[in-house]
Amino acid sequence: MLLATFSLGILGWVGCRPTNETSSQASALPAEPGPKRYALKGEILAVSIERERLIVKHEPIEGYMPAMTMEFIVSPGDLQNAREGQRITAEMVAHAGGDFSLEKIWPADPAAVATVAAGTAALVEDTTIRGRSAYREVGETTPDFVLYDQSGDVVRADRFRGKQVLFNFIFTRCPVGTMCPAAVARFQQLQKKAKESGVENLELVSISLDPEFDSPGVLRDYVNARGIETTNYHFLTGPDKAIKALLKQFGVLAEFKGDLLNHTLATVLVNESGKIVWRADGSSWTVDEFIRRMTR
Ligand SMILES: [Cu+2]
Incomplete structure (x- = not known):
């Protein structure tokens, strides 16, 4: 076991810097106030493929806006995955021009969430029990x-x-x-x-x-x-x-x-x-x- 861990260690660590982070530039330039981001929970009411938008009825966003139904720009992948009536959690991005988009969209159907949570708890427990092995x-x-x-x-x-x-x-x-x-x-x-x-x-x-x-x-x-x-x-x-x-x-x-x-x-x-x-x-x-x- 120790040997296996050791041999993994000497394979070498390769650094992968995420491409959409521009830390080197950010430190050289004055910090720009990026778009504001808010945690959002809601339900997809409609999927507009041609306009590449989701219509989402969302819960109140603390200190920002009450519950309401809004249109959001999403990525093509999120658009493909979206289903009417689906519950989601996401990060809402408020853009300077007044547009809103959603990122980090995750399914929030209670049954699916419970299944994944139970599977994760069992996996974590198994890992803990196995300990060093x-x-x-x-x-x-x-x-x-x-x-x-x-x-x-x-x-x-x-x-x-x-x-x-x-x-x-x-x-x-x-x-x-x-x-x-x-x-x-x-x-x-x-x-x-x-x-x-x-x-x-x-x-x-x-x-x-x-x-x-x-x-x-x-x-x-x-x-x-x-x-x-x-x-x-x-x-x-x-x-x-x-x-x-x-x-x-x-x-x-x-x-x-x-x-x-x-x-x-x-x-x-x-x-x-x-x-x-x-x-x-x-x-x-x-x-x-x-x-x-x-x-x-
Ligand atoms: Cu990599």
Whole structure:
């Protein structure tokens, strides 16, 4: 166990500075009063695809505005995920020109929220109980989890039983071409090659290291930007506690230092009964190595 942890440590930490943070510029220029942000809870009343707006009936915003129905600009991914009647939490951004937009939109349907919370509590407890042996080695089963996918749908770990699954951890703001973007590109190659090689039951799962930023809609935008085929490739995100527990269990290190996210890379192959059968640390593995282990 100690050895495994140590070998992860020497793989090297690569810093990924989120691309949409401009800390170097910000420190050089006088601080600009950015748009004001407010926590918002509400219900989607209508989705206007052509105007790229959501009509949301929101609860009162303490010290800012009473409950009312308003139109909000949202990202294409959030627009695609939105359903009439859906409850959401979000960050409302009040722009200088009088426009309002919503970011960090999360599903807030009580049943879904309760399911994810229960799954997270169980995962955190399991991680605590395992303590120093939280890290799951080859031959052990993967932990249970309940997260959201890029569509905002609840995904439980057991939906992958009976399939061969490849897991990795990435985050959408990662600007280091050789890290997350390369890992996702490699998964896309694997997805294609597996299909060509007759591997029928493969599922690919990329879990976000950065749930604070990577809401389901942000993952959806990421998927769209890369033309990712999502029939068997899922991007997952969820409560920070769940992600932290999964990182421990999967033996991935990730830590924010200011706006710099340092992380390691691991690619884990899990068989039909949920057992870890192969693991590659870092980024020097080849697609063929994995294909060979899938077609065994
Ligand atoms: Cu990265």
